[in-house]
Amino acid sequence: MTDPVPVLFSYYRSTAAYRVRIALNLKGVNYTIAPVNLLTGEHREAAFRELNPQGLVPIYRDGDLTLSQSMAIMEYIDEAFPDGLALLPQGVPERARVRAFCNVIAVDTHPLNNLRVLKYLEGELGIASGARMTWYRHWMAEGLAACEAMLHKAGPGAFCFGDVPSLADICLAGHMFNAERFDCPLGKFPRVVARHEVAMAHPAFQKAHPLRQPDCPG
Amino acid sequence: MTDPVPVLFSYYRSTAAYRVRIALNLKGVNYTIAPVNLLTGEHREAAFRELNPQGLVPIYRDGDLTLSQSMAIMEYIDEAFPDGLALLPQGVPERARVRAFCNVIAVDTHPLNNLRVLKYLEGELGIASGARMTWYRHWMAEGLAACEAMLHKAGPGAFCFGDVPSLADICLAGHMFNAERFDCPLGKFPRVVARHEVAMAHPAFQKAHPLRQPDCPG
Numbered sequence: 001m002t003d004p005v006p007v008l009f010s011y012y013r014s015t016a017a018y019r020v021r022i023a024l025n026l027k028g029v030n031y032t033i034a035p036v037n038l039l040t041g042e043h044r045e046a047a048f049r050e051l052n053p054q055g056l057v058p059i060y061r062d063g064d065l066t067l068s069q070s071m072a073i074m075e076y077i078d079e080a081f082p083d084g085l086a087l088l089p090q091g092v093p094e095r096a097r098v099r100a101f102c103n104v105i106a107v108d109t110h111p112l113n114n115l116r117v118l119k120y121l122e123g124e125l126g127i128a129s130g131a132r133m134t135w136y137r138h139w140m141a142e143g144l145a146a147c148e149a150m151l152h153k154a155g156p157g158a159f160c161f162g163d164v165p166s167l168a169d170i171c172l173a174g175h176m177f178n179a180e181r182f183d184c185p186l187g188k189f190p191r192v193v194a195r196h197e198v199a200m201a202h203p204a205f206q207k208a209h210p211l212r213q214p215d216c217p218g
Numbered sequence: 219m220t221d222p223v224p225v226l227f228s229y230y231r232s233t234a235a236y237r238v239r240i241a242l243n244l245k246g247v248n249y250t251i252a253p254v255n256l257l258t259g260e261h262r263e264a265a266f267r268e269l270n271p272q273g274l275v276p277i278y279r280d281g282d283l284t285l286s287q288s289m290a291i292m293e294y295i296d297e298a299f300p301d302g303l304a305l306l307p308q309g310v311p312e313r314a315r316v317r318a319f320c321n322v323i324a325v326d327t328h329p330l331n332n333l334r335v336l337k338y339l340e341g342e343l344g345i346a347s348g349a350r351m352t353w354y355r356h357w358m359a360e361g362l363a364a365c366e367a368m369l370h371k372a373g374p375g376a377f378c379f380g381d382v383p384s385l386a387d388i389c390l391a392g393h394m395f396n397a398e399r400f401d402c403p404l405g406k407f408p409r410v411v412a413r414h415e416v417a418m419a420h421p422a423f424q425k426a427h428p429l430r431q432p433d434c435p436g
Contacts, residue, residue: 053367054322054360065311071325072317079310092297093283099290104272107289111329120356127343138338142272149271 002063006031009051009059011038012213015110015174016070017058021208022170023074027081035215038115071106074167087167098161098168101150105171109143113178133182140175140184144192147172151191158198169199177210220281224249227269227277229256230431233328233392234288235276239426240388241292245299253433256333289324292385305385316379316386319368323389327361331396351400358393358402362410365390369409376416387417395428 008024010017010033024031036042036057043055051059052068059066060073067073078087088095113136121127121135154161160168176196179186186193199205210216228235228251242249254260254275261273270277270286277284278291285291296305306313331354339345339353372379378386394414397404404411417423428434
């Protein structure tokens with residue numbers, strides 16, 4: 001049985017799933033959402049492990065193709081649907097700058113602060129809630145400072161890199177949702193805040209927002 | 219003053235720098251290495267912060283272009299030097315599978331185990347050496363299990379994805395160097411071990427090996 005349109009296995013508050021939702025919306029790809037409840041552990045059940053042995057969301061399924069890893073999925077979407085908005089600039093050095101910005105968030109920050117790591121800090125290492133929040137905000141601040149410096153170099157433009165949204169704005173959206181959720185101080189990062197505000201006025205970003213997902217509790 | 223050939227700011231034992239060295243060797247790009255000593259803190263000094271506000275290696279500099287983030291640098295090298303070996307397959311789904319494999323390592327594993335994080339665990343959280351090693355091996359085992367499952371799906375081929383090396387083999391090389399350095403058990407990952415052995419017989423991988431770098435202590 002083939003899905004009539006691509007399916008995104010998603011959890012409303014997963015940063016990585018949020019990214020892919022925005023990318024699909026920006027590209028104008030029609031898709032459905034299959035919610036995976038991380039709180040009740042659906043991602044660790046056999047049915048989901050069949051899709052992704054890692055037990056992580058998001059998973060993107062289109063016919064026989066099943067893809068994991070949000071950054072790889074977004075590059076796939078950009079290459080598989082070349083019509084519509086390009087999620088990366090055309091110039092080779094410009095593409096590298098956008099990818100580097102993304103990886104400050106997706107590589108250097110997010111993996112340190114996701115649920116499985118915070119659980120390990122609590123369960124295996126006995127780190128108390130206060131110290132876990134300090135950990136969280138420490139890596140956020142490191143990442144945000146690097147983003148701010150990179151946006152300074154990038155120069156003017158409504159979005160992170162120029163006048164159209166890119167993978168950079170997508171990664172920043174999830175990052176900022178987390179920063180706001182966990183009260184991370186943002187005063188030192190005016191460019192980050194300004195670019196994020198512009199992105200969040202875009203319908204593709206709004207529709208993908210965690211609090212507007214079908215599996216978001218009422 | 220422009221560098222006559224691209225310069226890689228590298229530390230011999232940095233996994234991320236190791237990746238880029240392999241990529242440059244595979245593409246046949248002529249480059250020089252500028253060592254940055256992470257043990258003496260050269261990466262935190264003003265001169266290096268000027269190049270990379272994040273204070274992380276590697277940095278790739280070619281004329282006016284200065285790039286950070288190993289994955290972004292390697293995609294850049296692949297796009298900027300289209301002649302020679304392609305570091306990603308041609309097919310769009312195949313490219314996505316290679317990138318997803320890379321990100322199991324580069325996103326989900328490596329950032330949790332790098333020097334700055336181990337230092338935070340020790341200094342800020344007071345985690346003893348034994349528990350830090352358990353942490354290290356825990357994330358390594360999670361990553362290696364996912365890699366093994368992905369290689370199982372990828373099917374036969376001397377390298378990770380087919381009969382030529384790709385970004386997947388590059389990321390695996392750094393991963394395995396760390397796994398061996400920290401005595402991570404490898405018995406459950408026969409495909410990972412076999413693919414890695416093939417890669418390490420390739421001159422581009424050998425030349426890039428941490429123990430063959432100019433800044434490796436004698």
